[in-house]
Amino acid sequence: MNIYLDLFLTFAKVGVCTFGGGYAMLPILQREVVEKKGWATEEELTDYFAIGQCTPGIIAVNTATFIGHKYKGIAGGILATLGVVFPSLIIITIIAAFLQNFASYPVVAHALAGINAAVVALIAVSVFKLGKSTLKGKIAPWIFIVVLVLAQGGGLFSDALGLQGLAASAISTITSPAVLVVVAGVLGWFLFYPHNGGKGGEKA
């Protein structure tokens, strides 16, 4: 098959199989792009998600552009991205045109509730897979724990302390994904740069 067509169709498949936000796309990417096609590694996926979180645009699109570019340059990036949005265009257009009450059909609501439960499990499986390649060494697990606590706890801290206004918004800024990614990157440079040999999860 033509490489570009393959890229477009693979990402269209990823688009069809994604329910919810960009994170729900991760299990599908691992299967289609990492395991089946070998276009990216687990480490590269986490890199793309990290960068996708602090750059403009939604994560799903950013990640598609990244993988497409890595595989086939600029044309690849554009085709992968068009592929990932293609199913949405068709499905949403049909629903918006013919099924105005789509989301309020009981059968859709029940199916979605089931799908959401499965998505939780899928993301959990993905995180375990990623963790195997990204949480090696002594320092990485600690970065993982601290970032997880900050990302999850940010809102809880300010609620618990009854913070409002400026203090609350300061905490929510500090614990926003984009800021955490930048801080972790800077920290990575300080921790891993001088002796970038045995530690951390560097690329093979």
Add this chain to the structure above:
Amino acid sequence: MIMTLLRLFYEFFKTGLFSVGGGMATIPFLQHMGEKTGWFTNGDLTTMIAVSESTPGPMGVNMATYVGFKICGVVGAVVATLGLIAPSIIVILIIAGFLQKFRHSKSVEAVFSGLRPASTALIASAGLSVAWSVFTVANQLSPDSLPSIRWRAVILAAAVFVCMKWTPLKKLHPILFIAAAAVVGIIFQF
């Protein structure tokens, strides 16, 4: 018509440029867009969010397609979606180009060694947030008391997790588990 399409592209280009993160990050921008242009009300937006969540495809893209279609039909859907993804394509292609050049620099390697565990943690955190919203339901009578747990959703998620880890089923495509869960949801009236 042309002016509306240009406006549509411009508005979604802005949304794509300034919303950072997942599809949920686009919602405040869409709210603002609705108020400013009068294209849709907050009630319409709620419907659009519900549809975008319950159909395949990344949520942010679904929202753009939906709004675009409502304003200008199929052409509008295409234009709004292209507007949303254009900033991503431009910015990411530039970053990806740089990254390819400097991939083997020690500095870039060191930065990514810090980024990867953080990125994994953020994905885990997003997963926990999804889990929280799927597994609990706020107590209507007394909002301050602890939310009650949807045990059926917890059991279904646990079952899917175990199946995906179980060797005979490991190789199955994730979409099959999603489809099976949808069937379970319909049969047991989740």
